Ligand SMILES: [Fe+2]
């Protein structure tokens with residue numbers, strides 16, 4: 001199906017848009033579904049050189065995207081359960097994050113991973129990190145004042161505070177380049193598995209559908225609340241394999257930035273939205289839990305691959321030689 005989507009986008013005839021397939025057994029990690037979704041979502045970001053921009057709002061494509069999104073959303077609801085209680089949203093987010101015991105990927109990268117494994121990890125992460133913060137920006141016009149102010153304060157840092165070189169996506173490009181990898185936007189989409197694409201796709205789905213704005217800000221809160229300490233470990237691991245300070249800057253800045261962002265995100269962004277629209281509270285928690293669940297699935301995939309002496313990337317591609 002993803003091949004059919006890519007084929008049809010190269011032309012101009014919407015009649016060629018494929019029908020949605022039956023839902024795959026594991027939509028979250030399904031390579032074909034995730035690649036098809038990623039491809040359609042990219043029309044809302046930067047598009048493709050050989051694809052007409054008008055495809056972005058082509059109704060038949062939106063019908064297909066919507067059906068695939070429903071499969072992804074159903075898979076997330078199956079994967080995630082959020083205990084209900086009556087405490088403030090920031091306290092509930094804190095409990096959710098504290099009770100999460102995901103696979104120890106950041107510890108492995110700190111203490112064990114060799115340079116080749118680091119290259120794989122960075123190739124996976126490049127799919128999202130080269131557009132870091134963009135999906136959450138879609139929430140800005142949809143939020144009440146207090147939540148909006150908090151989100152904008154976070155995003156200003158993500159976008160470098162007016163300095164393009166300090167933009168987090170640009171810091172990640174420096175890391176890719178130093179490791180001898182391709183810094184081109186989307187450069188590793190062909191070699192990453194579905195679960196890596198799902199990390200981006202979940203954010204795009206939450207970002208593009210206003211009805212999921214609660215989930216989007218909850219997602220950002222969980223992301224920020226689980227970033228600072230792992231980033232400290234990543235920076236140590238990268239230096240252990242010989243990376244320079246410039247290459248480590250991406251992780252170094254997140255150690256301090258995200259310690260502040262997590263407060264803003266939990267208390268002012270999520271707290272501000274829940275205060276103004278209390279009916280979105282459970283969506284906020286769902287988005288946070290979804291963030292943790294997808295990231296844990298990704299970490300499990302990577303560690304299982306490495307424990308079995310396999311590459312964590314898909315193998316049938318020439319680029320593998322660079323990062324295997
Ligand atoms: Fe960031």
Ligand SMILES: [Fe+2]
Pocket residue numbers: 154158224257258261
């Ligand atoms: Fe951040």
